[in-house]
Amino acid sequence: MKWLTCAVLATIAYLFASPVSGSELLVEAESFTDHGGWQLDTQFISEMGSPYLLAHGLGKPCQDAKTKVSFPAPGKYRVFVRTKDWVAQWDAKGAPGKFQVAIDGKPLQETFGTESADWFWHDGGVVDIEETDVTLSLKDQTGFDGRCDAIYFTTDLNAKPPTSGSQLAKWRKQQLGIVEDIKTEGPYDLVVIGGGYSGMGAAISAARMGCKVALIQDRPVLGGNGSSEVRVWAMGLIRRGKYPRIGEIIEEFADRAKKSPGTYEEFGDEQKEAIVRAEPNIDLFLNHHANQLEMKNGEIASVTAFDTRTSQVRKFEGTFFCDATGHGSIGALAGALYDQTDKGRMGxxxxxxxxxxxxxxxxxxxxxxxxxxxxxxxxxxxxxxxxxxxxxxxxxxxxxxxxxxxxxxxxxxxxxxxxxxxxxxxxxxxxxxxxxxxxxxPRESRRLIGDVVLTQDDIVDKREFSDGCVPSTWSIDLHYPKKEFADKFPENPFISIAVHDQRVDRAYGYPVPYRCFYSKNIPNLFMAGRCISVTHEALGTVRVMKTCGMMGEVVGKAVSVCKIHDCSPREVYEDHWSEMDELLKLPGQARRETVTAKIEMPDVLLPASSYGPPTGLNPAKMAGIVVDDRQAEKSGNWTEGTGLKGYVGHGYLYAGQKGAKVRFPVKIEKAGDYEVRLAYLPHENRSPSVSVSVSGKQAKGMKRINMQEQPPIDGGFISLGTFSFTAGETAYVEVEGSGNGNVHADAVQLIPVEAK
Incomplete structure (x- = not known):
């Protein structure tokens, strides 16, 4: 671990590059005023102790990072740069992260990023400083992820800075005369740590129920894995089951990406931030990394975070806290019980x-x-x-x-x-x-323990919990190394395969209990997202982002109940569940200024539905008679999917099993001639020869379709022909799997010939 403590960070907020005893100067890379093409990487602070600048140029050297610094006096200084050769741990040759340090445009002779598998102080030799005010630059040479943490100058040419975390921290305080300058924020009703879907859901939900909220995010954008930085599209169905209003908040900011990864624009970072900032009860703190907390009487009293750009330290005081970090980081710091799968985790x-x-x-x-x-x-x-x-x-x-x-x-x-x-x-x-x-x-690390630890058997057997509330509609999707590509690199395979347990109710959703969303032993700690109280197997279905976001919505409403009754999260379930039940039925746009104020309803309500609105093309708005795959009769192993966009209704079906069949029943109200169409979405893994038949009292027909090719009719349809039907009869369109690639079945549409 590196030396950076809160005390150090607080001081650097004002000093950036600080003269120390008249012969030393320290410059933190994150304090550079112009990062140029370098990226501020904050994701490994808990591992190596600090943010750093990363030259992520995809093989093209990044634009220089620059800052102005003042030396205490002219003279000869030995230079040290804290860095590493990031491929050296694998004995790889070539040192791709090479960069130089330049003073007023003149590079030092030493090239950095060329030594050591671990972070260390790379000796850059001696430089003659003639003018005290200079411009310091980082000059990337490769574009392949060079990294710089800090630069240290000393006139003691025999000196070498300490290397261990504790020694460095003590040395820094003594040499720099660091005085803590911690800003106190709050007190808040709820402090949310983590600005992904779960954290946003918790913050917005609590704020709209009258709670004062701090939302802390260690990156410059919101969304977590669902931001433009990572670009995992939002999966999981919302607005269904016992509480069909849950998910309406998530729908406000969920991405509309057509592929994963999609484009920067599709993930709507600016929209997410605008929605959060529009809430008067939320104080948003981007670029803040929470790494310490205080406990009082077994509860969390405050969380301390530092600004990853200026190093200003803030202490957030609150009544309740929500760990939405994904890693269970706040829970671990508080001493919360947690579990972590040793081997075979998702990566x-x-x-x-x-x-x-x-x-x-x-x-x-x-x-x-x-x-x-x-x-x-x-x-x-x-x-x-x-x-x-x-x-x-x-x-x-x-x-x-x-x-x-x-x-x-x-x-x-x-x-x-x-x-x-x-x-x-x-x-x-x-x-x-x-x-x-x-x-x-990341997909999996710590899982905090609540009063209920949800298991795979609970989900598959549809075990009913009285506090079941968040619908999980994703299959139990666990990832393993794909053997085809694992043999060459068995020490760390890099291509995975998803193994799905399809026994999850993907239409109505399995209701995850509220008791998975608070800590068993830390009385004022909630959790939402992939660090909730589940087993490794159960995590496979609850970890997708819209589902995680709905957990946050539930947590936010529970906090308001806690505030009203001055009770714990556990007591919400034990003593006040009827009140919680009413809040979970509210529209996402419902709000009140304080927890005791009257709830105001939105002017326009979204229609409530046990299945939610269609996430694809709406069958009710399409011409003719449309039968979705939800109404079809299935035999064999069919999987419901939503990954390919452009589908009808809530998803589509696919199967690779030979002989698997899906039959669409079509009720004919008015006699006449109809063009019969089938909807499917093409893909390279589809079958090139799919048998599709049409049958009725008079109608008979069969067609073979190459489902690797794009359907010729707008909306993803292909014509099966024109057929005559009688009034009152039920006709059928049947799709059968060949075993030669996946067969896709989405919807059937009958268009009256006179209406074409």
């Missing part, structure tokens, strides 16, 4: 995309990346490296997170090198790597 993804330029492009050779050929990874279809670029299944997801991320980077760079410089070169002359997430998308 971390770093997705990527490439595009076609209008000219030939080049990409540097990457001898330090994973040594890949085109057969060593799945071809990135649609120019996307998707969710399954995932590793770290048996690695430490907390203290080894940086290494997991860096391994993923090596995998992507190695793959693109194979595309550009190896056997894929002739096909990819114009290919250009345009985006690679340097912020990892």
């Amino acid at each position: 971390m993804s770093n997705m990527w995309r490439w595009d076609e330029a209008d000219h030939e492009t080049t990409f540097p050779e990457t001898p330090w990346a994973l040594d890949l050929t085109m057969k060593d990874f799945p071809y990135p279809r649609d120019h996307h490296g998707q969710w399954f670029w995932e590793s770290g299944f048996d690695k430490d997801p907390l203290h080894g997170a940086e290494a997991i991320r860096d391994w993923n980077l090596r995998a992507v760079y190695g793959a693109f090198n194979a595309m550009k410089n190896r056997e894929g070169a002739s096909k990819h002359k114009n290919a250009e790597l345009t985006w690679l997430a340097y912020i990892g998308g």
Whole structure:
């Protein structure tokens, strides 16, 4: 761990680059006034102790980071740079993270990022400082993720800064005369730590129920895995089950991405922030990393966080706290009970995309990346490296997170090198790597323990809990290394496969109990998101973002009940559930200024539904007679999917089993001739020859469809022919699996011929 304590961070907020005893100067990389093309990386603070600047240029050197500093006096200074050779831990050759430090534009002779597998002070030699006011620059040389944490100058040419965390912290305080300057914020009714879907849901829900809320997020944008930084599209169905209003808040800011990863614009970072800032009861603190807390009488009294840009320290006092960090970080600091699967966890993804330029492009050779050929990874279809670029299944997801991320980077760079410089070169002359997430998308780490630990059997057996409230509609989706690509790198496979337990009710949803959303032993701690009280297996269904967001909505309403009755989260269930039940039935836009004020309802209500509104094309607004797959009769193993956009209703069905059948019954009210159409979505894994039949009292027909090809009719339909039907009869359209690729069934549409 690095030396940075709250005391250090508070001082640096004012000093940035601080003269110490007349012969020393320390410059923190995060304090640079102009980051240039370098990125501020805050995701490994708990691991290595500090934010740092990352030269993430996708193989093109980044624009210089610059700042102005003042030396205490002219003279000869020895320079140390805290950095590392990020591929050295694997004995990889080439040092891709090379960079230089320049003073007034003149680079030091030493090149940094070329030594040590661990963070260390790289000796940069001696420099003659003639003018006390200079411009300090970081000059990236490769674009391949060089990293700089801090720069230290000393006139003691034999000095060397301490290396261990405790020694560094003490040394810094003594040498810099650090005085703590902590700003106190609050007190708040609820302090939410983590600004992903679950944290946003909790903050907005509590604020609208009259609670004063602080929302703390360690990144510059909201959304977590559902932000433009990570680009995991929002999955999980909302507004269904016992409480069909839950999810209306999430729907306000959920992304509309058509693919994962999608584009920057599709994830709507600005919209998310605007929705949060529009709530008068929320104080938003972006770029704040929470790393300490105070306990009083067994409860959390305050959480301390520092600004990752200025290092200003803030203490957030509150009555209740919600851990929405994903890692259960606040719960762990508070001593909350938690569980963590030792081996075989779900890993971390770093997705990527490439595009076609209008000219030939080049990409540097990457001898330090994973040594890949085109057969060593799945071809990135649609120019996307998707969710399954995932590793770290048996690695430490907390203290080894940086290494997991860096391994993923090596995998992507190695793959693109194979595309550009190896056997894929002739096909990819114009290919250009345009985006690679340097912020990892983790799936699993700590799970905090509540009064109920939800299991796979609970979900599959539909065990009924009296406080069941958040509908989980995702299958139990667990990830494992994909053997086809794992043999070459058994120590850390980087391509995963999803194994689905399809026994989850994906239409109505399994209601996750409220008692999974608060700590068993910390009386004022809530949790929402993937760190709730579930087993490893149950996590496979609750971890998707819209589901996590709905947990936050429930937590926010529970906080208001706690405030009204001066009670604990546990007592909400034990003594006040009838009141909570009423709040969960409210529209998402319902609000009150304080917890004791009258609830005001929105002028326009969304229609309530046990299944929620269609998430795709609305069958009720389509011409003719439309029968969705939800009304179809199924035999064999069919899976409901929502991953391919453009579907009708709430999703679609697909099956790879030979002989699997789905039959659409169509009630004919008016006799006549009808064009019969089938809706499907094409994909390369679809069957090229799908048997589809039409049958009625007079109508008989069969057609074979290549479902790898785009349907020719707008809306994703293909015509099966025109048939005559009699009034009152029930006709059928049947789709049968061939076993040669997946068969897709979405909807059937009958268009009266005279209406065409």
